[in-house]
Amino acid sequence: MAVLELRRISKSFGAIRALEAVDLTIGGGEVIGLMGDNGAGKSTLVKIIAGNFPPTSGAMLIDGAEVHFSKPIEARRRGIEIVYQDLALCDNLTAAANVFLGREVKRWFGPIRYLDHKSMYDRTAEIFSELKSETRPRDVVRRMSGGQRQAVAIARTRLSDPKLVLMDEPTAAISVRQVAEVLDLIRRLKETGHAVVLISHRMPDVFAVCERVAVLRRGRKVADKPITDSSPEEVTALITGALHEA
Amino acid sequence: MTESAERRTADVSDVTGQQSEGGLQRIVNTQPFWVLVALIIICIFMGTISDTFLSERNLFTTTRNFAFMAIVALGMTTVIVTGGIDLSVGSVMGLSGIMAGITLAAGYPLWFGLGACLLSAMAAGAVNGFIIAYFRMSPFVVTLGMLAIARSLALVVSNNRMFYEFGPDQPLFLAIGGGRTFGLANPVWALIVLTLIFMWLYRYSTWGRYVFAIGGNYEAAKLSGVPVERVIVSVYVVSSLMAGIASFLMVGWLGSVTNALGQTYELQVIAATVIGGANLMGGSGYAIGAPIGAALVEVIRNSLLLAGVDPYWQGTFLGGFIILAVLLERIRGRRSE
Ligand SMILES: Nc1ncnc2c1ncn2[C@@H]1O[C@H](COP(=O)(O)OP(=O)(O)O)[C@@H](O)[C@H]1O
Ligand SMILES: [Mg+2]
Numbered sequence: 001m002a003v004l005e006l007r008r009i010s011k012s013f014g015a016i017r018a019l020e021a022v023d024l025t026i027g028g029g030e031v032i033g034l035m036g037d038n039g040a041g042k043s044t045l046v047k048i049i050a051g052n053f054p055p056t057s058g059a060m061l062i063d064g065a066e067v068h069f070s071k072p073i074e075a076r077r078r079g080i081e082i083v084y085q086d087l088a089l090c091d092n093l094t095a096a097a098n099v100f101l102g103r104e105v106k107r108w109f110g111p112i113r114y115l116d117h118k119s120m121y122d123r124t125a126e127i128f129s130e131l132k133s134e135t136r137p138r139d140v141v142r143r144m145s146g147g148q149r150q151a152v153a154i155a156r157t158r159l160s161d162p163k164l165v166l167m168d169e170p171t172a173a174i175s176v177r178q179v180a181e182v183l184d185l186i187r188r189l190k191e192t193g194h195a196v197v198l199i200s201h202r203m204p205d206v207f208a209v210c211e212r213v214a215v216l217r218r219g220r221k222v223a224d225k226p227i228t229d230s231s232p233e234e235v236t237a238l239i240t241g242a243l244h245e246a
Numbered sequence: 247m248t249e250s251a252e253r254r255t256a257d258v259s260d261v262t263g264q265q266s267e268g269g270l271q272r273i274v275n276t277q278p279f280w281v282l283v284a285l286i287i288i289c290i291f292m293g294t295i296s297d298t299f300l301s302e303r304n305l306f307t308t309t310r311n312f313a314f315m316a317i318v319a320l321g322m323t324t325v326i327v328t329g330g331i332d333l334s335v336g337s338v339m340g341l342s343g344i345m346a347g348i349t350l351a352a353g354y355p356l357w358f359g360l361g362a363c364l365l366s367a368m369a370a371g372a373v374n375g376f377i378i379a380y381f382r383m384s385p386f387v388v389t390l391g392m393l394a395i396a397r398s399l400a401l402v403v404s405n406n407r408m409f410y411e412f413g414p415d416q417p418l419f420l421a422i423g424g425g426r427t428f429g430l431a432n433p434v435w436a437l438i439v440l441t442l443i444f445m446w447l448y449r450y451s452t453w454g455r456y457v458f459a460i461g462g463n464y465e466a467a468k469l470s471g472v473p474v475e476r477v478i479v480s481v482y483v484v485s486s487l488m489a490g491i492a493s494f495l496m497v498g499w500l501g502s503v504t505n506a507l508g509q510t511y512e513l514q515v516i517a518a519t520v521i522g523g524a525n526l527m528g529g530s531g532y533a534i535g536a537p538i539g540a541a542l543v544e545v546i547r548n549s550l551l552l553a554g555v556d557p558y559w560q561g562t563f564l565g566g567f568i569i570l571a572v573l574l575e576r577i578r579g580r581r582s583e
Binding site for chain 1 (some may be wrong): 281342449450451452458459461462466467469470471529530
């Protein structure tokens, strides 16, 4: 059964029609590449899935049942994690504090509940080593490189065992070596049965890890096919509009 | 085997090196540390040129005076860490002080007077916080409004009377605010306990974590499921509560209260807070910065007085300090970028 099914999702921001009747079905453990030019509506689509704002019209189903999210936390509770394009981190906090923000580990001392720093640092270190990132849990995000920030944002999705991970341009601001690590991570997510939606501008990334590619152009889905039936040339043509539909 | 052993030692030295340097570096890098250094230098300097400065009597009054300011600065620090400001603390002191005075004067017991004082303060804070959090209005504007409202309510409630008879519990009330325990003024003890509580809250409570997260990135905190609105309401309630506590102690020390209590106090408190290292842009601040910043403000005020400088200049120094502290923060921030 589909982990997530979108039916005719539309979204308008005032006069701007960011999405128009987009259908998308994501199976369990499936890795989908979502591509499109700037302003095509990719971020808007994943933000709707992640509960940032509701669609103007259309329906969203998880495991076959319709859902309505009014807050990101509700989507998270249903097993959807997202890495935002702008990463959404608190610069003044440590890596570990960011990873656990909103779901801090607490301990009881008599009637008093307090933050369990040690277990949060330990768990964060564990996740970073799984991600093969050099990021240190105690470092403050303000002083981190783009790649380290990316690692923090991705580490956030590893706290729970989500059904679906949405990644909005996770490889846009990082080095070649780190791109390879993110792609490895996506493969590992797939192996462990997690579905992934990868938004990327980088054709090689999408063709390296995705099974399916969907292309948005001006808010409409113009293609949705197995990666083996497509080619970088075709996808490029779809993105630019040289090819209308495939 | 050799390789992994080598790697392990490398890791350990890396980690320990990082930590020992980080530990010291972290303290030295904070503004309260440098303000404390400046404070000590000023105290030594004043001690050598003035016989009275380091006298027990002068130290006693100085510490007591800055205790009131520092207690309010603890709340202000919290507000400023979220990226807000609370201009209404002085007026809230006036209103809550009058509430304490009028209930005690009417013959109610001490606990009732304390309740009236703290609850009226917290109510004003709740109004501030609610409007700021849910209507997304500028904290500057909302608390400026409350500055006028609370002061006017103090006038209305008191009908411009002074209260100096505090009913059956008067001796206890005066002893709490005006007395001393183990050589320190009681307000100083209150400050010590409250500072420890705030240090703990900043470091070990989810609430403290959320306060800093909101100041660091409001949107990110909200997206992460932090109840940003409720936390913002709470910081303004806490700020007003600290003003109420300071006011209760202060009225007991003064032995009387009028609606003018705490007038222009917000200025000193904000000065103490930013000198103590709270960044007006939000996201950083130190509980220990409140007493240290307040101590510096009070010591400089006291030094100028002892040096025979006309008290009319005090506002100039205070204002200059606020601007200077913020300027230093800017420069420091730019350097660490
Ligand atoms: N919060 C918003 N308010 C108004 N317009 C928006 C908002 N978010 C996105 N848009 C508009 O919606 C369109 C799609 O944007 P977006 O989803 O960010 O595109 P992409 O991620 O594919 O580059 C753009 O025209 C953008 O300007
Ligand atoms: Mg985008």
